[in-house]
Amino acid sequence: MxxxxxxxxxxxxxxxxxxQARTLLEQQGLPGRRLEAWRYTPLRALETTGFAxxxxxxxxxxxxxxxxxxxxxxxxxxxxxVNGALVPELTSLPEGVRLVAADAPLVADRPISVLNTALAxxxxxxxxxAGADAGQIALVALVxxxxxxxxxxxxxxxxxxDARLTLLDIQSGEGPYLANPVLGVRVAEGARLTHLxxxxxxxxxxxxxxxxxxxSSRGLYDSFTLTLGARLSRHEVLAHLGGSNAAVHVNAAxxxxxxxxxxxxxxxxxxxxxxxxxxxxxxxxxxGGHGVFQGKIHVDRIAQKTDGYQMNQALLLSERAQIDSxxxxxxxxxxxxxxxxxxxxxxxxxxxxxxxxxxxxxxxARAMLxxxxxxxxxxxVQDETASALLxxxxxxxxxxxxxx
Amino acid sequence: MNDFLKISGxxxxxxxxxxxxxxxxxxxxxxxxxxIHAIMGPNGSGKSTLSYVLAGRDDYEVTGGSATFDGxxxxxxxxxxxxxxxxxLAFQAPVELPGVNNANFLRTAVNAVRRAREEPELDAxxxxxAVRAETKHLHMSDEMLKRNVNVGFSGGEKxxxxxxxxxxxxxxxxxLDETDSGLDIDALRIVAExxxxxxxxxxxxxxITHHQRLLDYIxxxxxxxxxxxxxxxxxxxxxALALEAQGYQQYLEAVA
Ligand SMILES: Nc1ncnc2c1ncn2[C@@H]1O[C@H](COP(=O)(O)OP(=O)(O)O)[C@@H](O)[C@H]1O
Ligand SMILES: [Mg+2]
Numbered sequence: 001m002x003x004x005x006x007x008x009x010x011x012x013x014x015x016x017x018x019x020q021a022r023t024l025l026e027q028q029g030l031p032g033r034r035l036e037a038w039r040y041t042p043l044r045a046l047e048t049t050g051f052a053x054x055x056x057x058x059x060x061x062x063x064x065x066x067x068x069x070x071x072x073x074x075x076x077x078x079x080x081x082v083n084g085a086l087v088p089e090l091t092s093l094p095e096g097v098r099l100v101a102a103d104a105p106l107v108a109d110r111p112i113s114v115l116n117t118a119l120a121x122x123x124x125x126x127x128x129x130a131g132a133d134a135g136q137i138a139l140v141a142l143v144x145x146x147x148x149x150x151x152x153x154x155x156x157x158x159x160x161x162d163a164r165l166t167l168l169d170i171q172s173g174e175g176p177y178l179a180n181p182v183l184g185v186r187v188a189e190g191a192r193l194t195h196l197x198x199x200x201x202x203x204x205x206x207x208x209x210x211x212x213x214x215x216s217s218r219g220l221y222d223s224f225t226l227t228l229g230a231r232l233s234r235h236e237v238l239a240h241l242g243g244s245n246a247a248v249h250v251n252a253a254x255x256x257x258x259x260x261x262x263x264x265x266x267x268x269x270x271x272x273x274x275x276x277x278x279x280x281x282x283x284x285x286x287x288g289g290h291g292v293f294q295g296k297i298h299v300d301r302i303a304q305k306t307d308g309y310q311m312n313q314a315l316l317l318s319e320r321a322q323i324d325s326x327x328x329x330x331x332x333x334x335x336x337x338x339x340x341x342x343x344x345x346x347x348x349x350x351x352x353x354x355x356x357x358x359x360x361x362x363x364x365a366r367a368m369l370x371x372x373x374x375x376x377x378x379x380x381v382q383d384e385t386a387s388a389l390l391x392x393x394x395x396x397x398x399x400x401x402x403x404x
Numbered sequence: 405m406n407d408f409l410k411i412s413g414x415x416x417x418x419x420x421x422x423x424x425x426x427x428x429x430x431x432x433x434x435x436x437x438x439x440i441h442a443i444m445g446p447n448g449s450g451k452s453t454l455s456y457v458l459a460g461r462d463d464y465e466v467t468g469g470s471a472t473f474d475g476x477x478x479x480x481x482x483x484x485x486x487x488x489x490x491x492x493l494a495f496q497a498p499v500e501l502p503g504v505n506n507a508n509f510l511r512t513a514v515n516a517v518r519r520a521r522e523e524p525e526l527d528a529x530x531x532x533x534a535v536r537a538e539t540k541h542l543h544m545s546d547e548m549l550k551r552n553v554n555v556g557f558s559g560g561e562k563x564x565x566x567x568x569x570x571x572x573x574x575x576x577x578x579x580l581d582e583t584d585s586g587l588d589i590d591a592l593r594i595v596a597e598x599x600x601x602x603x604x605x606x607x608x609x610x611x612i613t614h615h616q617r618l619l620d621y622i623x624x625x626x627x628x629x630x631x632x633x634x635x636x637x638x639x640x641x642x643x644a645l646a647l648e649a650q651g652y653q654q655y656l657e658a659v660a
Contacts, residue, residue, distance in 0.1 A: 349463070354499040355509075357459045358569060359487035359517035368512065372503025 217243025
């Protein structure tokens with residue numbers, strides 16, 4: 001790559017499909033600081049990088065990559081994508097679950113959705129029939145390459161009435177790349193989707209992800225995102241509570257070291273009465289890490305008896321560590337119960353001293369307190385295997401994090 | 405005399421909202437191997453500060469003097485190194501650790517000091533056996549092991565939890581900072597028994613207390629009176645009785 005003309009946008013336009021998304025991308029470009037919703041996470045870092053389409057990867061190489069980057073997906077049913085393409089040899093699904101053509105609809109005012117649709121690659125299209133319990137399925141998306149490449153997988157998961165599924169969504173890779181996945185979720189009446197996402201992309205990667213969830217009456221979209229990787233990442237969630245007694249959980253933990261930047265942005269829209277939303281987001285930020293949380297709870301006029309809770313907490317482990325937190329409540333109904341809060345703090349010196357006075361070395365003592373801080377978020381994950389996986393990933397992250 | 409713990413001319417201060425505040429002002433104290441000493445003194449005389457400085461808390465700045473333990477320069481060591489050497493502080497106000505399971509905490513601590521002492525670590529079963537023996541000894545319910553460290557513990561439970569940690573970590577020198585405060589008579593006896601059964605040629609202790617009562621159960625070899633950051637009087641067990649009868653004034657006047 002050479003020359004000043006190289007830009008991410010230019011490389012995207014060269015690959016974009018014809019259609020509305022392409023037009024929007026051309027008109028709007030990549031989001032910058034001027035856009036309120038992107039104030040804390042400008043994509044300037046991307047500007048001078050051109051992203052190519054990734055090269056296909058042979059099944060054997062894909063298998064080795066999977067073993068290296070997502071060994072825990074070995075035991076479960078899984079759907080594996082490497083460099084934006086399905087690897088049928090590594091994919092296995094339980095009974096009663098069908099792969100269908102994925103079709104995540106464009107959300108025109110969400111730049112991540114626009115970029116994804118403009119360059120969309122067919123992703124996971126999963127359909128769980130009414131009343132079926134699909135158990136746990138891993139969705140693994142890996143990227144590898146020496147020169148910057150980008151993937152734009154469009155996934156769609158549909159649970160029909162009273163269906164159940166735990167989706168273990170693992171994103172990882174090696175080398176410099178942009179992962180730009182979009183997941184459309186439809187949870188029909190009484191269905192329950194547990195979505196556990198582990199973003200452990202390469203340290204040179206950028207991850208721009210968007211989840212667009214629509215939950216019907218008595219349905220539950222229960223999500224937890226663990227953000228550990230990528231130099232720049234944004235996880236954006238739009239959750240729509242469209243029927244009474246529906247619930248969404250948009251919980252997350254972001255662990256940041258080095259100069260990494262991670263942004264969790266969510267809009268939870270209560271569009272029906274008697275719905276519940278829960279959000280606990282924990283940030284552990286070290287060195288020059290920068291965390292962003294933007295969380296909006298929107299309660300329509302019709303959504304009486306809404307029960308909303310939102311908590312964002314940050315543990316800053318260095319002087320340079322930063323968090324920007326922007327909680328918003330927008331309430332048009334009069335009979336609602338919504339609470340939110342935010343805290344920012346450092347490790348407690350007294351607690352640290354107490355542990356050390358008992359012989360526990362400094363770094364181990366810090367690790368214990370960081371884990372304790374994360375506990376009330378991590379303990380929200382009820383699936384035992386998933387919970388153990390998250391604990392292990394947090395542990396490894398702590399051990400391997402950039403030295404201070 | 406075998407110098408086990410030796411403190412000479414120790415001075416320490418704390419930053420009190422920008423102005424240095426002198427708390428320890430040239431404190432001398434020797435505790436030989438195998439002896440149990442008591443310190444008594446009015447509130448604010450610096451007893452807890454002394455225990456923190458010995459355990460390695462770094463908000464106190466040592467501005468003079470020295471403290472050695474079994475020949476090692478204690479003040480040059482990190483808190484965890486002091487613990488590994490065998491120094492233990494039972495905190496006057498034990499710290500609550502929400503989100504940290506008491507049993508995990510205890511096992512992590514035990515194995516950390518075992519590692520540092522080049523002893524084999526305890527596996528889950530071995531640890532459980534060891535801790536059950538101690539909780540039984542201290543009349544503690546195993547349920548306390550499942551809770552978060554000191555969270556929701558009563559004052560007495562916190563103090564017993566300190567003694568449990570002490571016994572599990574097998575120190576050579578223990579400081580008990582008002583471990584008796586807030587204990588009823590039964591709990592006091594249990595705690596005293598927890599200390600007495602460690603008594604031996606390789607165990608020394610410094611017991612900070614306001615009450616003669618504890619010293620009825622743990623017979624001290626010597627009793628020191630502390631005021632304004634110094635030891636102002638030392639004697640045998642009779643000093644505690646005299647204090648109980650007549651208060652600190654007799655000694656304070658002597659130095660004034
Ligand atoms: N962190 C602190 N900030 C300011 N003053 C302190 C601090 N810690 C102790 N002190 C002061 O130092 C003096 C000695 O305190 P302390 O060692 O707790 O005494 P004791 O244990 O004998 O009651 C007191 O006047 C106390 O107020
Ligand atoms: Mg005190």
